[in-house]
Amino acid sequence: MRVYADHAATTAVHPQVIEAMLPYFRTHSGNPSSLHTAGQEAASVLADARARIAKCLNAARPEEIYFTSGGSEADNQAILSAAELGAKKDKKHIISTKFEHHAVLHTLNKLEKAGFEITLLDVPPNGVIRPEQVAEAIRPDTALVSVMFANNEIGTVQPIAEIGAVCRERGVLFHTDAVQAVGHLEVDVQAMNIDLLSLSAHKFHGPKGVGALYARRSIRLQSLIEGGAQERGKRAGTENIPGIVGMATALEWACAHREEHAAQLRVLRDKLISALSAIPHSVLNGDPDARLPGNVHFCFEGIEGESLLLLLDDAGVEASSGSACTSGSLDPSHVLLALGRPHEVAHGSLRLTLGYETTEEEVDHIIRTVPGIVAYLRSISPVWDALEKGERPYILA
Ligand SMILES: *Cc1c(COP(=O)(O)O)cnc(C)c1O
Numbered sequence: 001m002r003v004y005a006d007h008a009a010t011t012a013v014h015p016q017v018i019e020a021m022l023p024y025f026r027t028h029s030g031n032p033s034s035l036h037t038a039g040q041e042a043a044s045v046l047a048d049a050r051a052r053i054a055k056c057l058n059a060a061r062p063e064e065i066y067f068t069s070g071g072s073e074a075d076n077q078a079i080l081s082a083a084e085l086g087a088k089k090d091k092k093h094i095i096s097t098k099f100e101h102h103a104v105l106h107t108l109n110k111l112e113k114a115g116f117e118i119t120l121l122d123v124p125p126n127g128v129i130r131p132e133q134v135a136e137a138i139r140p141d142t143a144l145v146s147v148m149f150a151n152n153e154i155g156t157v158q159p160i161a162e163i164g165a166v167c168r169e170r171g172v173l174f175h176t177d178a179v180q181a182v183g184h185l186e187v188d189v190q191a192m193n194i195d196l197l198s199l200s201a202h203k204f205h206g207p208k209g210v211g212a213l214y215a216r217r218s219i220r221l222q223s224l225i226e227g228g229a230q231e232r233g234k235r236a237g238t239e240n241i242p243g244i245v246g247m248a249t250a251l252e253w254a255c256a257h258r259e260e261h262a263a264q265l266r267v268l269r270d271k272l273i274s275a276l277s278a279i280p281h282s283v284l285n286g287d288p289d290a291r292l293p294g295n296v297h298f299c300f301e302g303i304e305g306e307s308l309l310l311l312l313d314d315a316g317v318e319a320s321s322g323s324a325c326t327s328g329s330l331d332p333s334h335v336l337l338a339l340g341r342p343h344e345v346a347h348g349s350l351r352l353t354l355g356y357e358t359t360e361e362e363v364d365h366i367i368r369t370v371p372g373i374v375a376y377l378r379s380i381s382p383v384w385d386a387l388e389k390g391e392r393p394y395i396l397a
Contacts, residue, residue, distance in 0.1 A: 002316045005366060013206065085219070091141045096118065097147055131163050194214070204250050205254060209243060299346065320353070352366060
């Protein structure tokens with residue numbers, strides 16, 4: 001049996017999405033910038049996809065949706081644009097958090113080198129940022145607050161509407177990296193006072209390499225790519241029509257089934273969490289309730305996450321350590337360190353992320369597999385040996 005339990009990394013394209021994309025590879029291959037009929041057909045398909053995506057997010061206007069190559073590009077563009085707008089008013093302070101995706105953190109590093117001051121909020125032990133933390137950090141020169149909707153490693157869901165309200169009240173732009181949330185949680189950019197939002201199709205059963213940035217109408221974006229008037233001059237390059245149609249189709253499908261899938265996933269998630277909690281000296285990372293319906297994330301003391309992943313793969317379970325760590329790097333996840341897990345514990349992490357296709361049999365297979373592999377790895381670990389002999393204290397109860 002092979003179980004794919006890495007839906008936070010990427011998802012399979014839904015068959016209906018593939019069907020919807022095919023005509024734009026086979027026959028309808030016009031360029032939306034062309035004046036002839038084929039081109040104008042493509043332009044109208046593009047406008048239609050934009051409107052469908054705007055509707056799913058409850059954006060006021062389709063023009064507030066800008067197509068990008070994915071979540072990373074949308075994060076970069078949102079943050080760099082807000083920084084430029086801030087700098088014009090001499091506001092060069094940005095607030096974000098320690099557990100953002102690297103697409104956000106690395107962009108902020110770049111801005112820091114360019115003279116911006118960055119405040120990264122600490123992550124409370126349950127992995128949920130408190131709106132008061134944001135309120136306390138806002139200064140008269142704050143240009144932007146960027147807080148992710150749901151964390152990609154530990155799956156915790158942030159109080160986005162409350163944070164949005166704080167920012168709106170103080171007149172500060174608010175960006176959220178909603179890549180893990182869109183299609184899985186309710187997202188309403190107007191009700192939640194979101195000014196800028198990033199999303200990516202491949203996280204909700206759309207194709208890879210396509211995403212979008214929502215930017216409220218009054219926000220002037222900075223273009224990262226020059227060379228054409230596409231996306232109203234904010235993102236040059238011939239539009240990825242099949243990808244964009246696929247994204248719109250996937251988003252409509254995901255939103256239509258959102259509650260049904262979430263209910264189904266929560267049952268499987270909680271079964272998995274309660275079974276893995278029985279492993280001694282382990283801990284569930286992140287709040288058990290304020291978390292994505294398909295996310296399970298544990299640390300096991302005395303093991304190396306990478307060995308666990310390799311043995312799990314041999315046993316047919318495709319999982320992740322949670323951090324998209326470059327192989328060879330021994331750095332533990334910045335998310336787990338931000339949560340306050342010590343290095344030794346952060347190294348022994350396991351992320352299992354389920355999708356709508358995940359069956360109970362698959363979850364049972366994971367439950368049968370993980371405890372034995374953890375026990376085996378501990379049996380050959382010198383660290384575990386020292387813990388067992390009482391030569392050093394356990395960190396996890
Ligand atoms: C996957 C992911 C991204 C990057 O999206 P790409 O489309 O792969 O560039 C950004 N942020 C979060 C939270 C993600 O999970």
